[in-house]
Amino acid sequence: MSVSSPIELxxxxxxxxxxxxxxxxxxxxxxxxxxxxxxxxxxxxxxxDPAQVREGVAxxxxxxxxxxxxxxxxxxxxxWSSWTQAIDRAAEYGVDAVILADPGLMAYATKTHPQLRxxxxxxxxxxxxxxxxxxxxxxxxxxxVLPRVLSMAQVESVVANxxxxxxxxxxxxxxxxxxxxxxxxxxxxxESPNCNGACSPGKHVRWEDTPRGMETRLNGILIDRFAxxxxxxxxxxxxxxxxxxxxxxxxxxxxxxxxxxxxLPELARIGIxxxxxxxRQRSPAYVAQVTKVWRAALDKLNRGGAEAFSVLPAWMxxxxxxxxxxxxxxxxxxxxxx
Amino acid sequence: MKLALGPLLYYWPHQxxxxxxxxxxxxxxxxVYLGETVCSRRHELRLDDxxxxxxxxxxxxxxxxxxxxxxxxxxxxxxxxRRIVGQxxxxxxxxxxxxxxxxxxxxxxxxxxxxxxxxFNPVTLQLMIDSGxxxxxVAPEMSGAALAxxxxxxxxxxxxxxxxxxxxxxAHSARCFTARHFNLQKDTCEFRCLSIMDGITLxxxxxxxxxTLNGVQTQSARVHNLLGDLPAxxxxxxxxxxxxxGAHTRQIIELFRAALDGHRSPADxxxxxxxxMVEEPCNGFWHGRAGVExxxxx
Numbered sequence: 001m002s003v004s005s006p007i008e009l010x011x012x013x014x015x016x017x018x019x020x021x022x023x024x025x026x027x028x029x030x031x032x033x034x035x036x037x038x039x040x041x042x043x044x045x046x047x048x049d050p051a052q053v054r055e056g057v058a059x060x061x062x063x064x065x066x067x068x069x070x071x072x073x074x075x076x077x078x079x080w081s082s083w084t085q086a087i088d089r090a091a092e093y094g095v096d097a098v099i100l101a102d103p104g105l106m107a108y109a110t111k112t113h114p115q116l117r118x119x120x121x122x123x124x125x126x127x128x129x130x131x132x133x134x135x136x137x138x139x140x141x142x143x144x145v146l147p148r149v150l151s152m153a154q155v156e157s158v159v160a161n162x163x164x165x166x167x168x169x170x171x172x173x174x175x176x177x178x179x180x181x182x183x184x185x186x187x188x189x190x191e192s193p194n195c196n197g198a199c200s201p202g203k204h205v206r207w208e209d210t211p212r213g214m215e216t217r218l219n220g221i222l223i224d225r226f227a228x229x230x231x232x233x234x235x236x237x238x239x240x241x242x243x244x245x246x247x248x249x250x251x252x253x254x255x256x257x258x259x260x261x262x263x264l265p266e267l268a269r270i271g272i273x274x275x276x277x278x279x280r281q282r283s284p285a286y287v288a289q290v291t292k293v294w295r296a297a298l299d300k301l302n303r304g305g306a307e308a309f310s311v312l313p314a315w316m317x318x319x320x321x322x323x324x325x326x327x328x329x330x331x332x333x334x335x336x337x338x
Numbered sequence: 339m340k341l342a343l344g345p346l347l348y349y350w351p352h353q354x355x356x357x358x359x360x361x362x363x364x365x366x367x368x369x370v371y372l373g374e375t376v377c378s379r380r381h382e383l384r385l386d387d388x389x390x391x392x393x394x395x396x397x398x399x400x401x402x403x404x405x406x407x408x409x410x411x412x413x414x415x416x417x418x419x420r421r422i423v424g425q426x427x428x429x430x431x432x433x434x435x436x437x438x439x440x441x442x443x444x445x446x447x448x449x450x451x452x453x454x455x456x457x458f459n460p461v462t463l464q465l466m467i468d469s470g471x472x473x474x475x476v477a478p479e480m481s482g483a484a485l486a487x488x489x490x491x492x493x494x495x496x497x498x499x500x501x502x503x504x505x506x507x508x509a510h511s512a513r514c515f516t517a518r519h520f521n522l523q524k525d526t527c528e529f530r531c532l533s534i535m536d537g538i539t540l541x542x543x544x545x546x547x548x549x550t551l552n553g554v555q556t557q558s559a560r561v562h563n564l565l566g567d568l569p570a571x572x573x574x575x576x577x578x579x580x581x582x583x584g585a586h587t588r589q590i591i592e593l594f595r596a597a598l599d600g601h602r603s604p605a606d607x608x609x610x611x612x613x614x615m616v617e618e619p620c621n622g623f624w625h626g627r628a629g630v631e632x633x634x635x636x
Contacts, residue, residue, distance in 0.1 A: 074456055074458040074459070074462075075458065075459050076458050076459055076484050076487070076488075077459055077460055077484065077487035077488050077490075077491050078484075078487055080459055080461070101456070102456070102458070102459070102462055103435075103462045103465050104459050104460075104461030104462035104463075104464075104465060105461075107461060107465060108461070124435075124456075125434075125435075125454075125456065126435060126436075127409060127410055127411060127434075128410040128411075128415070128416060128434070128436045129436075130410070130416060130419070130435075130436030130437075130439050130440060131410070131434055131435040131436040131438075131439065133439060134435045134436065134438055134439035134442075135435065137439070138465075148512075149409065149411060149511065149512035150411055150512070151411075154411055154412055157412075157413055176511050176513055177509040177510065177511045177556070178409055178509070178510045178511060178512075180456060181408065181409070181454055181456075181509060181510050182508070182509040182510075183477075183478070183479045183506070183508045183509065183629065184508050184509050184549075184556065186479045186508075186623070186628070186629055187479075187506065187508050187558055187622075187623075187628065187629035187630055188628060188629075188630060189628050190622065190626070190627050190628040190629070192479060194456060194458070194479070195458065195479070219628055219630075221542060221546070221548060221630070222542040222543055222544050222546070223542075224543070225543050238509075241543065242540045242541060242542060242543065242548065242549075243540070243541040243542070243543060243545065244519050244538055244539070244540050244541070244551065245519070245538065247519075248543060251515065251518070251519065251540050251551070252511075252513075252515060252556070253513070331512075332512040332513070335523070335524075335525060336523050337513065338512050338513050338514060338517075338523065338524040338525070
């Protein structure tokens with residue numbers, strides 16, 4: 001593969017306005033899901049009905065951009081046909097690729113719609129080239145999205161040992177656990193990203209103003225408590241404060257966003273083909289802000305090359321404004337984070 | 339119904355591990371899963387040591403299985419994986435699609451599809467069977483009802499193993515939460531997991547036990563225990579997995595054996611097991627509910 005291919009910017013579209021905003025601000029691809037459990041952002045008020053998918057595809061294609069459809073949850077026996085019908089619809093609507101996690105569904109897609117381009121979702125938990133090459137050999141996947149667990153050297157080794165295009169997360173809410181291998185939400189609420197398309201779902205959330213402070217609960221389990229003046233965040237269960245050996249702290253992860261802007265030259269050098277921006281649950285304003293900054297950064301990189309690339313302070317300031325907890329991390333790319 | 343001992347998820351001192359498996363050689367177990375599945379930094383026993391333990395257990399009549407690491411990150415992880423696939427003494431549990439690829443490539447046709455492969459429907463399970471899987475260790479988050487549906491939809495049955503006892507392995511990360519707790523980095527973790535026999539309990543700010551920190555793995559604080567659900571579990575599985583705990587694993591195994599053999603009622607066995615558990619029981623996953631729940635049918 002050519003290292004000189006420009007990196008594609010893949011932006012989130014939780015709604016038709018967000019899709020148009022992403023494209024207008026320079027996304028090369030948008031990714032979206034249907035309004036049901038077939039994708040990993042199954043939140044009420046979010047996602048696309050059939051007419052909206054058609055309109056979104058038309059809008060993107062008219063501007064020579066691509067639409068990727070996430071069908072990245074795991075179907076079960078009793079709802080299998082909802083997922084295969086979703087694949088049929090994706091093919092019918094002319095999306096440019098489907099993002100899948102379940103091997104059974106990949107087999108269905110390969111057999112029924114051999115022309116349909118397949119991407120391996122981050123929910124597939126493939127962290128090595130051996131795993132990625134298995135999906136390639138069995139189902140002809142053309143791209144894989146890596147879980148947010150590998151160091152730069154490890155990502156480089158994956159890229160060097162597979163013909164599959166590699167996409168990595170560049171910005172947005174950070175899963176601290178290997179995607180597709182996390183049952184924390186299922187343990188606390190009975191609903192999981194794997195099977196229900198939702199982590200720490202809103203219907204299980206309670207905000208309670210108490211004499212001890214604002215308390216956030218998930219299915220009754222206390223996730224955090226905020227003192228007067230502290231900004232109370234959404235109770236994503238891995239980002240709460242807990243007690244371990246009488247010490248109270250963010251035992252798993254702080255509320256923070258991943259931001260790999262400064263790694264862009266290195267990601268280009270090792271042959272990363274696409275950067276994904278997280279946040280289908282976020283507003284069009286977020287999509288506009290983040291897409292604009294990443295477009296500018298990628299354009300600068302493409303024009304001037306890696307040597308001339310530097311991160312503008314204004315970019316970081318813009319991104320920090322929309323980051324979870326107004327802070328950011330390099331995640332697993334930064335060894336001490338581990 | 340067979341009883342299997344799952345892989346040791348904690349990091350115990352070398353001699354403690356050897357003593358533990360010497361005891362297990364005498365326990366009423368059919369299968370024993372060995373090997374490091376959680377963290378590649380753990381090296382009290384290396385693969386050769388595990389294979390030696392396996393020989394002792396095999397000589398005691400146990401079926402021995404070598405489990406592969408769930409999260410593969412480095413070339414060195416892959417090297418270990420290739421060695422596991424390349425040994426022919428024992429069956430292999432594949433816990434990652436990389437392992438599945440290597441097993442299929444090597445023409446191995448009797449491996450175990452591990453609980454982290456995310457097999458939730460009969461089509462995916464059939465793909466694994468066609469690639470040589472002859473036993474399916476079900477993801478703990480799958481309910482009994484969903485499991486029954488998968489099994490009913492298969493053309494030919496596959497031996498099925500259910501996670502029946504132990505703190506639930508819920509998530510893996512690149513980050514080590516034990517090192518984080520001690521303000522250390524993973525690369526220089528001082529092997530603080532060592533000797534924390536059942537992991538470190540994480541509590542809510544109300545003091546309720548919620549999760550367990552076990553290095554890069556996060557477990558439930560509660561102990562998933564299907565002793566009370568045995569008749570229903572029995573109808574949907576041929577193997578029950580018991581996950582090793584710091585003490586009294588032998589007593590738990592014997593309670594399961596007694597309940598399976600009809601020497602104790604499930605309810606009586608569950609009550610008796612409380613004395614040997616590190617935390618309150620839960621069984622919600624089996625009933626299609628939040629895993630943390632202890633569900634008793636009305």
